[in-house]
Amino acid sequence: MAFVHFEDVRKVYHMGDVDVCALDGMTFDIERGELCVIVGPSGAGKTTLLNMLGGMDRPTSGVIELGGRQVSDLDDRGLTLYRRNDIGFVFQFYNLVQNLTALENVELASQICPDPLPSAEALAAVGLEGRLDNFPAQLSGGEQQRVAIARAIAKNPKLLLCDEPTGALDYRTGKQILALLQDTCRATGRTVAIVTHNSAFTQVADRVIHVREGRATSVSTNPSPAPAS
Numbered sequence: 001m002a003f004v005h006f007e008d009v010r011k012v013y014h015m016g017d018v019d020v021c022a023l024d025g026m027t028f029d030i031e032r033g034e035l036c037v038i039v040g041p042s043g044a045g046k047t048t049l050l051n052m053l054g055g056m057d058r059p060t061s062g063v064i065e066l067g068g069r070q071v072s073d074l075d076d077r078g079l080t081l082y083r084r085n086d087i088g089f090v091f092q093f094y095n096l097v098q099n100l101t102a103l104e105n106v107e108l109a110s111q112i113c114p115d116p117l118p119s120a121e122a123l124a125a126v127g128l129e130g131r132l133d134n135f136p137a138q139l140s141g142g143e144q145q146r147v148a149i150a151r152a153i154a155k156n157p158k159l160l161l162c163d164e165p166t167g168a169l170d171y172r173t174g175k176q177i178l179a180l181l182q183d184t185c186r187a188t189g190r191t192v193a194i195v196t197h198n199s200a201f202t203q204v205a206d207r208v209i210h211v212r213e214g215r216a217t218s219v220s221t222n223p224s225p226a227p228a229s
């Protein structure tokens, strides 16, 4: 059984009298340790896919499994623990707490997890060992995204989910973040799923999932992904 397994997942949003079908029988697998990139046009269902996989919401029907555990069956309490313990999130706009230092931001997220990595170590892994006591406003965009990645990794999650992680960064800084995510995946065997419009990501991916009209229209495995740096 694949590490991530989506089987015939449907998600229908009810908007007053109108039903919006965001996922329309989506099926795909991601193997353990893969860097998976999810692409597709706006409105295709990528964010909904990430929300279901991240336990932010439940599908209308279908099966979602992570590491052999059924996520689509969890109750509210189960989903809260799943989001906290099993998933690391990286967003486009970093979402750091402004009045906490880099180190405190990482500690805040990881200290409630059962098996966290040391916060200073996670920050060193993203090249910020010299910036532990800086506040977000004292850091560049790229550095803030590194803090966000350290915060996600320090939870020691089973799966790292990234939503447009370079969307707010310039080309060069974005490339560095891409290389960092690729290193994280390669060096630690951590499974990483990234939603992006940035075509550089598809070139370094082990797997590319194309989403269109709520379905995964093609799932490909890249036999020799290029190094990002």
Ligand code: ADP
Pocket (backbone or CB within 6 Å): 039, 040, 041, 042, 196, 197, 198, 199, 202
């Ligand atoms: P290239 O210029 O190298 O051909 P593109 O940027 O056109 O690469 O597209 C690479 C991948 O990124 C494609 O699979 C495409 O679906 C996705 N992509 C690019 N731009 C967008 C966009 N604006 N919205 C959604 N997906 C996009």
Ligand code: ADP
Pocket (backbone or CB within 6 Å): 013, 014, 015, 020, 021, 022, 040, 041, 042, 043, 044, 045, 046, 047, 048, 049
């Ligand atoms: P993408 O991330 O690929 O742009 P989304 O998953 O955001 O696509 O959206 C897929 C479809 O579901 C769109 O038609 C969108 O308008 C709709 N949708 C997404 N989230 C909601 C929501 N919370 N309520 C109603 N409709 C939604």
